[in-house]
Amino acid sequence: xxxxxxxxxxxxxxxxxxxxxxxxxxxxxxxxxxxxxxxxxxxxxxxxxxxxxxxxxxxxxxxxxxxxxxxxxxxxxxxxxxxxxxxxxxxxxxxxxxxxxxxxxxxxxxxxxxxxxxxxxxxxxxxxxxxxxxxxxxxxxxxxxxxxxxxx
Amino acid sequence: xxxxxxxxxxxxxxxxxxxxxxxxxxxxxxxxxxxxxxxxxxxxxxxxxxxxxxxxxxxxxxxxxxxxxxxxxxxxxxxxxxxxxxxxxxxxxxxxxxxxxxxxxxxxxxxxxxxxxxxxxxxxxxxxxxxxxxxxxxxxxxxxxxxxxxxx
DNA sequence: AAACATTCAATTGCGAACAATTAAATGTGA
DNA sequence: TCACATTTAATTGTTCGCAATTGAATGTTT
Numbered sequence: 001x002x003x004x005x006x007x008x009x010x011x012x013x014x015x016x017x018x019x020x021x022x023x024x025x026x027x028x029x030x031x032x033x034x035x036x037x038x039x040x041x042x043x044x045x046x047x048x049x050x051x052x053x054x055x056x057x058x059x060x061x062x063x064x065x066x067x068x069x070x071x072x073x074x075x076x077x078x079x080x081x082x083x084x085x086x087x088x089x090x091x092x093x094x095x096x097x098x099x100x101x102x103x104x105x106x107x108x109x110x111x112x113x114x115x116x117x118x119x120x121x122x123x124x125x126x127x128x129x130x131x132x133x134x135x136x137x138x139x140x141x142x143x144x145x146x147x148x149x150x151x152x
Numbered sequence: 153x154x155x156x157x158x159x160x161x162x163x164x165x166x167x168x169x170x171x172x173x174x175x176x177x178x179x180x181x182x183x184x185x186x187x188x189x190x191x192x193x194x195x196x197x198x199x200x201x202x203x204x205x206x207x208x209x210x211x212x213x214x215x216x217x218x219x220x221x222x223x224x225x226x227x228x229x230x231x232x233x234x235x236x237x238x239x240x241x242x243x244x245x246x247x248x249x250x251x252x253x254x255x256x257x258x259x260x261x262x263x264x265x266x267x268x269x270x271x272x273x274x275x276x277x278x279x280x281x282x283x284x285x286x287x288x289x290x291x292x293x294x295x296x297x298x299x300x301x302x303x304x
Numbered sequence: 305a306a307a308c309a310t311t312c313a314a315t316t317g318c319g320a321a322c323a324a325t326t327a328a329a330t331g332t333g334a
Numbered sequence: 335t336c337a338c339a340t341t342t343a344a345t346t347g348t349t350c351g352c353a354a355t356t357g358a359a360t361g362t363t364t
Contacts, residue, residue, distance in 0.1 A: 010267075010270035010271070011202060011205060011263070011266060011267065011269075011270060012202070012206065013199070013202045013203060013206065013218065015285075015288075016202070016270070016288075017277075017284050017285075017287060017288040017291070018177075018180040018184070018273065019199060019202075020287075020288045020291040020292045020295065021173055021176050021177050021180060021291060022177050022180070022195075022199075023219070023220050023292075023295050024173050024291050024292075024294060024295040024298070025170075025173050025174050025177045026220055026351080026352095027220070027294075027295045027298035027299050027302070028170040028173060028174070028298060029351085029352090030298070030299075030302050030352090031298050031301060031302060032170070033352090033353095042319065042320075043174075043320095044319085044320060044321090045319090045320095047165070047171060047174075050163060050164070050165045050168070050171075051165060053163060054164065054165065059342080059343095060342080060343065061341090061342065061343085066165065067175070068175050068178055068179070069320095069321075069322090070321085070322070070323090071342075071343050071344065071345095072321070072322055072323080072324090072343095072344085072345080072346090073320065073321050073322070074343090075343065075344055075345080076319080076320085076344095076345095077319080077320075080319080095329075095330070095341090095342085096328080096329055096330085096342095097328070097329045097330070097341060097342040097343070098329095098341095098342065098343085099342085099343065099344095111163070114163065115162075115163065117163075118162035118163060118168070119162070121170065124297070124298055124301040125169075125294060125297060125298065126297045126300075126301075127294065127297065132169050133167075133169075135169060135172075135287075135290055135291070135294070136167075136168075136169040136172045138287055139169070139172040139173060139176050139287070139291070140172045140175075140176075142176060142179075142277060142279065142287070143172065143175055143176040143179045145276070145277060145278045145279065146176070146179035146180060146182070146183050146276055146277065147179050147182075148278075149183060149276040149278075150179070150182050150183060178321080178322095181321085181322090182322095185322090185323095194348095194349065194350080195350095196349085196350060196351090197349095211312085211313095212312080212313065213311090213312065213313085221350095221351075221352090222313095222351080222352065222353090223312075223313050223314065223315090224313095224314085224315080224316090224351070224352055224353080224354090225350065225351050225352070226313090227313065227314055227315080228314095228315095228349085228350085229349080229350075232349085247311090247312085247359075247360070248312095248358080248359055248360085249311060249312040249313070249358070249359045249360070250311095250312065250313080250359095251312085251313060251314095
């Protein structure tokens, strides 16, 4: 019998979509790094800022739901953003369990400096916008199917 | 003038392919977690084992090139795999700068227990193999274009 | 051979990411 | 109201991931 062809060997690294996604994440990170250094942000911090630029004064929980992150990740990250004077953390008076995250004026202002970032990423992707949108939608659909399995 | 439509706002979280990829990586990780717990591996450790199951007795450098990871990540990870008796680390006699990583008998044997993992991931993806292969190829192509920009 | 540069792994320090636990606030049922 | 469960952040401990540096081994140039 012939050996199993490498093209269909399910344990082969190159055949694994998860590794493709995993390594693409790191590649994106490396492209973002120099751009975000100029803003004084890491990539996860940038994601939190994106959430806040859309909708300010939200509880930690809501940020976590949007980014699929928990308080173990967010609490120290938000403290660093607070130390950088980009956000303010205050206990909600209506529900004292919640901590509300609000942008400072500097946090608001940083949005202007961030506007050039997506354009730089698009250029690095070397790909049309419509292709990227199509890929994005496929990946999001896959992610949502995976997340659905976890909740079972 | 009308406000910029959210569908084309480049700073909107939902419009960012990088966030799609980033969050899909975490979703994959959460699906892998219970499967890999049974093997006593984390996901990055599983990737190293995939490399070694394909080609044994390789220097750290080569593992790093295949996984896009550096010694700062791999050295402690490989020490943990050695502590788990899955690999052996030995200085090369031809070039004493290199550390060669070889599977132990237990490391080899673990491949059999790992064979069911890809099937479980495929099931969780809830998607045809051909669709996944097409997505994987697109993502790899994007990753390689991003990595090409970094080297400039 | 001697001086210099390069390669390779290890180390240090920092920032995620997450499981598990804790503590306080809130909600619910008897 | 009192007991109990739930919700929310914070905390602790482990493992990545990477930049920057170190130190030893190897190459290269003259």
